[in-house]
Amino acid sequence: MSRVGWIRIAVIAIAIALLEASCRLGLIDHRVVIPPSEMADALVHLLISGQDNDQILRTFGIVVLAAVISAIGGFALGVIIHALPRVRQSLDPFFATYYAVPIFIFYPVMIVIFGLSAIPIVLMGVATAIVAMIIATLNGLDRVPQVLTKVACVHRMGRIATALLLKLPAAAPHLFTGLKLAVSYAFIGVIASEFILAPAGLGRVISDAYTDFDNRKMYALMLLLIIVATVVNMFLHAVDQHLAERRGIGKA
Amino acid sequence: MSVAVPGEDIHASLSDVTRVYPGVAGTPAVHALGPVDLKLKRGEFFAVVGPSGCGKTTLLEVLAGLQQATAGTVTFEGRPIAGKVPDGIGVVFQEDASFPWLTVWDNAAFGLRRNGVDPAKIRRRVDDALAFMGLTDFARAYPAQLSGGMRQRVCISRTLVLQPRLILLDEPFGALDAQTRLLMGDEVLRLWRRTGATILLITHALDEAAMLSDRIGAMSARPGRFMEIVATGWPRERDSKIVSDAGFGEITGRLWDNLRGESMKSLGHSGVAAG
Numbered sequence: 001m002s003r004v005g006w007i008r009i010a011v012i013a014i015a016i017a018l019l020e021a022s023c024r025l026g027l028i029d030h031r032v033v034i035p036p037s038e039m040a041d042a043l044v045h046l047l048i049s050g051q052d053n054d055q056i057l058r059t060f061g062i063v064v065l066a067a068v069i070s071a072i073g074g075f076a077l078g079v080i081i082h083a084l085p086r087v088r089q090s091l092d093p094f095f096a097t098y099y100a101v102p103i104f105i106f107y108p109v110m111i112v113i114f115g116l117s118a119i120p121i122v123l124m125g126v127a128t129a130i131v132a133m134i135i136a137t138l139n140g141l142d143r144v145p146q147v148l149t150k151v152a153c154v155h156r157m158g159r160i161a162t163a164l165l166l167k168l169p170a171a172a173p174h175l176f177t178g179l180k181l182a183v184s185y186a187f188i189g190v191i192a193s194e195f196i197l198a199p200a201g202l203g204r205v206i207s208d209a210y211t212d213f214d215n216r217k218m219y220a221l222m223l224l225l226i227i228v229a230t231v232v233n234m235f236l237h238a239v240d241q242h243l244a245e246r247r248g249i250g251k252a
Numbered sequence: 253m254s255v256a257v258p259g260e261d262i263h264a265s266l267s268d269v270t271r272v273y274p275g276v277a278g279t280p281a282v283h284a285l286g287p288v289d290l291k292l293k294r295g296e297f298f299a300v301v302g303p304s305g306c307g308k309t310t311l312l313e314v315l316a317g318l319q320q321a322t323a324g325t326v327t328f329e330g331r332p333i334a335g336k337v338p339d340g341i342g343v344v345f346q347e348d349a350s351f352p353w354l355t356v357w358d359n360a361a362f363g364l365r366r367n368g369v370d371p372a373k374i375r376r377r378v379d380d381a382l383a384f385m386g387l388t389d390f391a392r393a394y395p396a397q398l399s400g401g402m403r404q405r406v407c408i409s410r411t412l413v414l415q416p417r418l419i420l421l422d423e424p425f426g427a428l429d430a431q432t433r434l435l436m437g438d439e440v441l442r443l444w445r446r447t448g449a450t451i452l453l454i455t456h457a458l459d460e461a462a463m464l465s466d467r468i469g470a471m472s473a474r475p476g477r478f479m480e481i482v483a484t485g486w487p488r489e490r491d492s493k494i495v496s497d498a499g500f501g502e503i504t505g506r507l508w509d510n511l512r513g514e515s516m517k518s519l520g521h522s523g524v525a526a527g
């Protein structure tokens with residue numbers, strides 16, 4: 001691992017150790033925050049007991065569903081919009097300001113329409129994630145060099161072969177960046193919706209634990225969320241970096 | 253040494269060809285090329301020189317069948333070219349056209365795989381082409397790990413494996429320094445001798461044109477036309493050492509006489525005729 005990587009780990013370890021010490025020494029009230037070691041312990045016990053496992057699976061299932069819909073739908077919409085320059089021109093300002101609007105204000109509307117079920121939650125996940133994928137697709141297709149179309153003609157390739165064998169791989173690193181963002185945004189959209197109002201799910205369980213002053217459960221599930229989100233993101237980030245590096249695309 | 257006597261049969265031709273880019277959304281139409289006449293003899297090495305923006309790339313793309321001529325006829329091996337690149341023509345573009353997602357080896361194998369060639373044959377031809385272009389050690393590398401010159405060689409390999417009978421090169425070494433360009437020129441000469449293909453090389457470098465070709469067409473500023481076609485009379489067995497030949501200076505001098513005024517025009521000077 002790189003030096004920076006080690007420093008990063010050290011910083012996290014020190015922060016956790018400080019929090020642990022502060023809790024143990026009574027600097028932080030136990031009723032506010034429990035020590036990290038206790039969070040981990042609570043999480044292990046919670047998972048073993050299986051008490052909320054169905055809720056956990058439900059939420060992660062919804063996240064995956066929302067991410068898949070966003071990735072596929074966003075890609076398809078991106079391809080269509082890219083092929084229609086006029087439509088794109090009229091949509092551009094909308095895309096540019098999309099994430100400046102708190103999309104959550106539409107959540108109650110969706111509940112009114114679809115009822116208190118999983119559907120509004122999936123839709124919120126998709127609504128948060130899909131535009132990132134559309135933008136990434138447009139961005140990727142913009143960067144497909146013109147000369148590839150000429151190369152395709154010299155190889156006497158048809159439109160579909162050109163799209164699948166040349167344009168798609170040429171745009172792939174940008175598409176993957178879109179996928180990475182879509183997964184993160186789907187996470188945020190789904191958990192936050194569940195938190196606000198939902199019949200079930202991880203967000204709901206955390207929110208219930210909070211109302212019941214059940215600190216052990218609340219922090220255990222928060223820890224679980226952080227771990228899962230971090231691991232998934234680190235994995236996608238590593239693949240993203242690998243693709244970009246191989247292609248010589250500078251990425252931070 | 254045998255003097256290069258290209259076959260007399262016409263391999264590809266442009267007759268009275270013009271190309272006008274139609275105006276898009278209010279912009280005026282651009283008359284980029286012609287009318288030009290050009291008869292490429294089978295097996296000859298023809299270079300086109302001319303100021304930038306004079307229509308060289310347009311000429312190449314019309315000849316390749318990548319663009320439709322606005323007027324005139326284009327033929328390859330006796331058949332008119334119509335809206336499609338015919339089999340037997342290979343093109344190396346001005347821009348880097350290597351596939352960054354494939355290794356050097358897979359780049360070179362691309363066309364053969366698409367044509368469904370037998371894998372053993374693919375392996376033989378690709379290995380051979382990479383060895384010829386000095387890329388054997390980089391077969392597993394990705395284009396991003398290579399220099400610009402090597403990436404162009406990857407593109408040449410990708411064209412070479414398909415064994416084209418007419419190879420069109422559009423300023424393939426434009427981005428390289430002068431010394432590297434001379435050496436790449438030697439490689440193109442080797443390639444030409446080995447494959448026996450007809451080569452049309454577009455370049456903005458007079459010395460490159462003078463050193464490599466049997467004949468050189470000097471183009472006017474846009475709309476590009478051939479002002480003069482200079483025959484070099486070099487032997488087929490030649491290389492970059494020819495630049496110290498007495499005749500070399502004479503040829504570049506003659507090209508420059510033709511091009512000086514035209515280059516000035518393309519710089520925006522008007523009415524300055526070449527001596």
Ligand SMILES: Nc1ncnc2c1ncn2[C@@H]1O[C@H](COP(=O)(O)OP(=O)(O)O)[C@@H](O)[C@H]1O
Binds near residue numbers: 273283284310
């Ligand atoms: N697709 C196009 N539409 C309109 N004008 C073009 C197009 N392609 C090239 N041109 C114009 O045609 C002229 C010749 O271009 P080109 O053949 O690329 O020149 P060269 O290769 O000699 O530099 C230039 O003035 C260029 O701006």
Ligand SMILES: [Mg+2]
Binds near residue numbers: 308309310346422
């Ligand atoms: Mg050009």
